[in-house]
Amino acid sequence: xxxxxxxxxxxxxxxxxxxxxxxxxxxxxxxxxxxxxxxxxxxxxxxxxxxxxxxxxxxxxxxxxxxxxxxxxxxxxxxxxxxxxxxxxxxxxxxxxxxxxxxxxxxxxxxxxxxxxxxxxxxxxxxxxxxxxxxxxxxxxxxxxxxxxxxxxxxxxxxxxxxxxxxxxxxxxxxxxxxxxxxxxxxxxxxxxxxxxxxxxxxxxxxxxxxxxxxxxxxxxxxxxxxxxxxxxxxxxxxxxxxxxxxxxxxxxxxxxxxxxxxxxxxxxxxxxxxxxxxxxxxxxxxxxxxxxxxxxxxxxxxxxxxxxxxxxxxxxxxxxxxxxxxxxxxxxxxxxxxxxxxxxxxxxxxxxxxxx
Amino acid sequence: xxxxxxxxxxxxxxxxxxxxxxxxxxxxxxxxxxxxxxxxxxxxxxxxxxxxxxxxxxxxxxxxxxxxxxxxxxxxxxxxxxxxxxxxxxxxxxxxxxxxxxxxxxxxxxxxxxxxxxxxxxxxxxxxxxxxxxxxxxxxxxxxxxxxxxxxxxxxxxxxxxxxxxxxxxxxxxxxxxxxxxxxxxxxxxxxxxxxxxxxxxxxxxxxxxxxxxxxxxxxxxxxxxxxxxxxxxxxxxxxxxxxxxxxxxxxxxxxxxxxxxxxxxxxxxxxxxxxxxxxxxxxxxxxxxxxxxxxxxxxxxxxxxxxxxxxxxxxxxxxxxxxxxxxxxxxxxxxxxxxxxxxxxxxxxxxxxxxxxxxxxxxxxxxxxxxxxxxxxxxxxxxxxxxxxxxxxxxxxxxxxxxxxxxxxxxxxxxxxxxxxxxxxxxxxxxxxxxxxxxxxxxxxxxxxxxxxxxxxxxxxxxxxxxxxxxxxxxxxxxxxxxxxxxxxxxxx
Numbered sequence: 001x002x003x004x005x006x007x008x009x010x011x012x013x014x015x016x017x018x019x020x021x022x023x024x025x026x027x028x029x030x031x032x033x034x035x036x037x038x039x040x041x042x043x044x045x046x047x048x049x050x051x052x053x054x055x056x057x058x059x060x061x062x063x064x065x066x067x068x069x070x071x072x073x074x075x076x077x078x079x080x081x082x083x084x085x086x087x088x089x090x091x092x093x094x095x096x097x098x099x100x101x102x103x104x105x106x107x108x109x110x111x112x113x114x115x116x117x118x119x120x121x122x123x124x125x126x127x128x129x130x131x132x133x134x135x136x137x138x139x140x141x142x143x144x145x146x147x148x149x150x151x152x153x154x155x156x157x158x159x160x161x162x163x164x165x166x167x168x169x170x171x172x173x174x175x176x177x178x179x180x181x182x183x184x185x186x187x188x189x190x191x192x193x194x195x196x197x198x199x200x201x202x203x204x205x206x207x208x209x210x211x212x213x214x215x216x217x218x219x220x221x222x223x224x225x226x227x228x229x230x231x232x233x234x235x236x237x238x239x240x241x242x243x244x245x246x247x248x249x250x251x252x253x254x255x256x257x258x259x260x261x262x263x264x265x266x267x268x269x270x271x272x273x274x275x276x277x278x279x280x281x282x283x284x285x286x287x288x289x290x291x292x293x294x295x296x297x298x299x300x301x302x303x304x305x306x307x308x309x310x311x312x313x314x315x316x317x318x319x320x321x322x323x324x325x326x327x328x329x330x331x332x333x334x335x336x337x338x339x340x341x342x343x344x345x346x347x348x349x350x351x352x353x354x355x356x357x
Numbered sequence: 358x359x360x361x362x363x364x365x366x367x368x369x370x371x372x373x374x375x376x377x378x379x380x381x382x383x384x385x386x387x388x389x390x391x392x393x394x395x396x397x398x399x400x401x402x403x404x405x406x407x408x409x410x411x412x413x414x415x416x417x418x419x420x421x422x423x424x425x426x427x428x429x430x431x432x433x434x435x436x437x438x439x440x441x442x443x444x445x446x447x448x449x450x451x452x453x454x455x456x457x458x459x460x461x462x463x464x465x466x467x468x469x470x471x472x473x474x475x476x477x478x479x480x481x482x483x484x485x486x487x488x489x490x491x492x493x494x495x496x497x498x499x500x501x502x503x504x505x506x507x508x509x510x511x512x513x514x515x516x517x518x519x520x521x522x523x524x525x526x527x528x529x530x531x532x533x534x535x536x537x538x539x540x541x542x543x544x545x546x547x548x549x550x551x552x553x554x555x556x557x558x559x560x561x562x563x564x565x566x567x568x569x570x571x572x573x574x575x576x577x578x579x580x581x582x583x584x585x586x587x588x589x590x591x592x593x594x595x596x597x598x599x600x601x602x603x604x605x606x607x608x609x610x611x612x613x614x615x616x617x618x619x620x621x622x623x624x625x626x627x628x629x630x631x632x633x634x635x636x637x638x639x640x641x642x643x644x645x646x647x648x649x650x651x652x653x654x655x656x657x658x659x660x661x662x663x664x665x666x667x668x669x670x671x672x673x674x675x676x677x678x679x680x681x682x683x684x685x686x687x688x689x690x691x692x693x694x695x696x697x698x699x700x701x702x703x704x705x706x707x708x709x710x711x712x713x714x715x716x717x718x719x720x721x722x723x724x725x726x727x728x729x730x731x732x733x734x735x736x737x738x739x740x741x742x743x744x745x746x747x748x749x750x751x752x753x754x755x756x757x758x759x760x761x762x763x764x765x766x767x768x769x770x771x772x773x774x775x776x777x778x779x780x781x782x783x784x785x786x787x788x789x790x791x792x793x794x795x796x797x798x799x800x801x802x803x804x805x806x807x808x809x810x811x812x813x814x815x816x817x818x819x820x821x822x823x824x825x826x827x828x829x830x831x832x833x834x835x836x837x838x839x840x841x842x843x844x845x846x847x848x849x850x851x
Binding site: 055056057058059060080103109110113114116117126130131132133134136137138139140141142143144145146147149150152153154158169170171173192195196197198199200217218219220221223224225262263264265266285288289308309310311313324325326327328330331334335337338340341342353354 | 469492493514521526528546565569604655657711713741742778779797807
């Protein structure tokens, strides 16, 4: 199963660079709905796979980008460790490279950090077909610009990920989920009160008048936290959080457009026009992430998000492509300059993130 | 500075000073030799240069104008916070403007609900935690200079501290920054949410050493203060055993808040200086801080105690109260000045290595120490592999500084050879610019230059720092072989 196809990948990028042909980078094809459509020759990274280095006591794993995410998670959990950002997979075929390129993180994100926070280094092919290594396998590294983290969330538009090194953490000794019946405003109040104290929070959600909070840590710490926050215990909690992360809950099974809104956790009302203010909304990340099912026009919700100093992205469907929050002119200029710096012929996933990038 | 790093400036200094005085109060534009002198170096005093002019603006608009002016006349600009950096990142440019952010000292907002502090770049690191204290919150990254260093510099260097393994570096603890580009444009990077649209420019800016823009505002994340912190001190008769003990703690699923190692020379220097009660017969000591909820800390203290004993510790002490905890830490925190008492000068290195390589690296450092006839004390952020060898020397002995620098360079190259990096938290600045040629190849350095050009095409921001020119590397590289190949074969040798 393990194979190194970096040479073929590099050759393919080099000839695309010479011939100025666009490439569409494909891993497990599990997140094709995320972002805009790309027209180009497929560059298949999924055969470039295998764990290259994993030493549990160093808290670092390095693997080829095409390694299936579930394989990484398996080898970690066999050693009592995990990817702390709890990435969604959306399919059994999801790869490590795609996970990092999209920088999507799951319920633990608000309490542990995002994919980019655990990225220590990577090997990439840039748009000129050059093989480059940035960062490394150590926790602290400030030599040169942080190009590794720049790759997280760049959706392959700056480089083809070949290898990725991540910091990993031990799986908590105990996990428990408590739930509460309340309205949105009460839920946010509770979350903010708890977040100000050193409780071992690891996930939170609010939907349909139910607030759920997950606690993870040493057994005694979790037990003490349960008695501090109260609430009702739940049985099928681990399935709940898994289905939330993978968007398999009923909430996500709907034809309405799904918006992902990232904003300050204490915003109670988005302030959308009256027609949309009661649209169904699910909260995560202590209030800092909202999933909104709504027919609200893109420019309305994105200008609303911008006013709140946040951003809103539309998740794509088989019929409609996704869409990210427009950038301010100053930031767009920097983005274009960076694209030019990494991919001067604009051949790597052109337009996946924004038109022209 | 290497001749390929020079910037051609088109303006006479008198004209520049006049223009600066037209929008910044004249007592905030310094150009007399005696006024410039205090700015000639940062925390790395081995490198010194007098800038053309020092300007201390008070408003963001003034910073915009200063940069716009420098851009217009192609004048180099070096930004400076408190000047505590240890790699010469704020070393002035002789033909340029030194832009001090010292007057940007206000804490604009502390929002306990959002757990953020919005501050100006000249606010001291520790001042943020002090201001957040009334809400039970604090700012986690704690570089040892935290009393003096400022948050703008922390972002520019991606500063760490002793609690990085658990709480991360600066890049993990900031949410938004405002920067001024070399053209004088203001950009807001990041947002109020936990992520933002587009490329992760926040990560790119963090640790960019003043090469891409000038930071004028920072929003940091605040954390709830842990309910309890407890420290254990373990002594070992062998450095290898101490290293193994660190691995055993991690393998047991415990992430300590801090995990520090000191070697024999560092222990005795610290003990002489602050009388922390360290065991003087030990080859290495480990300080392990555990924090969290009361229950969690109690449980982990017992486990770590057992793990230390199991790993062959000759002695394990648990601080019996807060006073003793602070005493245990006092020796570690005073290690640099303590070592400084042993010798007229010391040179602090900052490599990071995979932790398992520690015995090998310490052994090689000991061999080099004999070869260069310069003693070394080692202080190690053991949890995250960040090694600070302190080389003792006397700058008054002719040639000794040069020998020290060469020795230091060798240590950094050793770190790269075992899979580590030349700098964990101090930055490249001026100091490690040659070693960048060892860590990165020609294509990677060219990519860095392209990134720089995306922000600053004329190369006016902090020229000559952080990323070496290919010509510099060709010259330096004549003595070095990278990844088994002669570097830069296409460039001529000088």
